[in-house]
Amino acid sequence: MIPFTTILTHPGGAHKDEFLACCVLLSLHPVPVVRREPAPTDLADPATCVVDVGHEHEPARNNFDHHQLPKDHPPTCSLSLVLQHLGLYADARQFCAWLESAEWFDCRGAVTTAQWLGVPADVLPKLNSPIDITLLRRFALAKRLAPGDPLWEMMRMIGEDLVNYVRTLRARLDFIGRHAQFWTLDLAGSPGQILFLPRTEPLPEEPSLGLDEFIEERQLTGEIVGLVYPDRRSTGYGLGRFRDNPRLDFTRINRETDVHFAHARGFVAKTSAHDIPRLQALVTQSGVAS
Template structure:
């Protein structure tokens, strides 16, 4: 369905409708207006009505959540747009901030802080001038069109969000097809071999992959192609203390070992040698 205009409410702006508009702008490239909707807007399938209007009717391009009952699972306008695009579950799994944003919008800061297990003022300490300025400038706008600075920033945000979710899904599928779990004594290590073509970030997605197969608490280390050379990087996973890579800094084929012991770089490419280095780095 081709959207020709995005409509959201006037007045104060919040992160959920701002991001929903960002995503829709990235997909459709159409203008944004901020005003109360009329019935004709709700009936117009080419008008995306976001976070206002009292309807969640994706077939009519209406994405409001305020009419949901009090006991409904916290869900916001951004969630509804992502659902319509078919990527909500991946976004929920990959974007750690999404569930917090949903709860903050629906239940407020006090309830969200309690859910996170932090004090209310901890949330305020995480707000940056980026958040404040973008939402403030968006709130002051009655309309935005392609080519205007704020609109283009919003489109970038939407594009990057969509690309992150899409590319991480592809990356997880790639890792699943090529990675293996090594047993180094009694310790498990994730090994990602060098492939052709080689991904731009060889280690990207490895942690998410372990989470997806339920091994994030079992694996202590990772070995993956060094993007700056022909060798491999060796690192702790989740800063597991069972590896200290300063123990291998004296090895001839190790050209870097961080002083804190969490990562090393080796010119070695033979799997047998990499296993030896891991064994030497193990903390008994």
């Protein structure tokens, strides 16, 4: 990407797509963000990165707008265009489950997005939180954000985390592929497949990160019922259902002396056990008939 000295986006109401597009850009170029309509000179100047406004998608000039695209174009928002230009879009679509729905919401609106998701339209507002509302409201009120402003700093952190997640998850999936083991255990009379990730040194900061994506990429979502992974808070392991599979209920082991936590709803447990036969025994004991 050609370096730029300013990010410019539209004034007025703020939406998730240009907010996140600006966050991603700030993680790469920590420059001021200005909210106003662009002039022709802004669109012509690569030093001004124009986002979600201007009716022009010209990455060579750092212009990333989608509103000029035809109405039957696949849902594409300003965040999509920025991620495409950075070479991160394919992995982001694969690893960030929220991205496609964000594209639909921005390009098709709430009602059509709800229909696409197969849910009533009144479900979508129920998924909002004060985090969404406050960040977008404060962004909408701002005319200029610069380093040192609390919202600017928060936006850069969001962008850094998003970019780092997408860029490092591929390496994380390769790591899991090198170390993961698959157990087939007797769960209440019928076999169930468990993914086991052994403890390594150094231990990843989030040992369970990427397990869901690894299973999905390997097309094993219909086979795996549970996970066993290093507990980052102890020398033991976490035991969990995969996508809340009902074939495991960890309340069945809550009285075991080496189990120091079992959630009341049975979907996760923590144990100080670290040898494979004992871990397998705990999972087997947690099995529920299918």
